[in-house]
Amino acid sequence: MAMLQFAARWFDPATVSRVFDPLIADWQREWLDATPSRRAGAGARGLIAFLCAVIVSSPSIFHTHAPGAVTNRVVVRMTRFIAVASLIILSPPLMQLANDDRYLVLVVTMLPSAITTAFPFSMISAADAVRRSQPLAPHIERALVSKLAILAMLFMMTFGGFVVPAANQAFRVVQTRGGAPLLRSVRELTTWQLLTDPTMTAPQEPYTGGADRAVRIQRELNNRAAFALIPVVLLWLRWRTVATDARRWWSPLPAVVASIIVIAVFASTSYWGYLLEQQWQLAAGTGHWFPVAVFAVSAVTTRIRQRRRHAPQAL
DSSP: OHHHHHHHHHSOHHHIIIIIHHHHHHHHHHHHHSOGGGHHHHHHHHHHHHHHHHHHHGGGGGGOOOOHHHHHHHHHHHHHHHHHHHHHHHHHHHHHTTTOTTHHHHHHHHHHHHHHHHGGGGHHHHHHHHHTSSOOOHHHHHHHHHHHHHHHHHHHHHIIIIIHHHHHHHHHHHHTTTOOOSSOOGGGSOHHHHHTOHHHHOTTOOSTTHHHHHHHHHHHHHHHHHHHHHHHHHHHHHHHHSOSSOOOTTSSOOHHHHHHHHHHHHHHHHHHHHHHHHHHTOOTTGGGGHHHHHHHHHHHHHHHHHHHHHSOOOO
């Protein structure tokens, strides 16, 4: 039964045998014993009971531990990618600031932004480390990926919403040699400050920043929210793409090649999202969600292909 297969993929054998096996057996027995007119109700009750069991048992997923060798490999590959990508991102400003007496301080203030930019794309290497390492039980693999996705989103929300704005503000202070700007730009405000900014509730107020500032705040909030979901979507996409069975020699692509392609797709879709937002006169920041939609559709398409490839062929 599909429900039992779902439970076996997400939960450990002990939970499946203790919770889901008897629940599904009772569900099937009730459905078979019911009269045809009452089978729909029995099916609905069984489905509700199954969903409740999934919700109640879900915390056990986060208590499922993966082998230390696998988690260490994930951390190492992510760290390696973020370090190299951050260095590439910082290379142009580093060359421009080579002769500046504030070189080290400026580099430190630019580092959080570079890390936040590189972090989502490290999910490709992380997915490879999970699926191309030693074979894991389905429930352990899914638990590891689920925890990684949640931690990645929390990191993006915290680091991108609080650490990066503080670093951006410090960068401007250092540039002005201690003269703090009178009005912070939207990139120097924390997510909480953006959400509570009075400009959002009075966009037409005639003071410096006025309606333009409200639009910039809305665009920045959409940017942070969309960017926080990018690592989750990329992890899902790569995890689905890297199948356990061998296929063609070029599929799936190596993590380095896949990362370059994903970054190029992200840059191009971000540009097209901005153009579509302007052309269709959408709400400010809507274009930031275009890359998320493209990657999500790609992940769903990959999943459908896998199901069709593994589906039994009709005689």
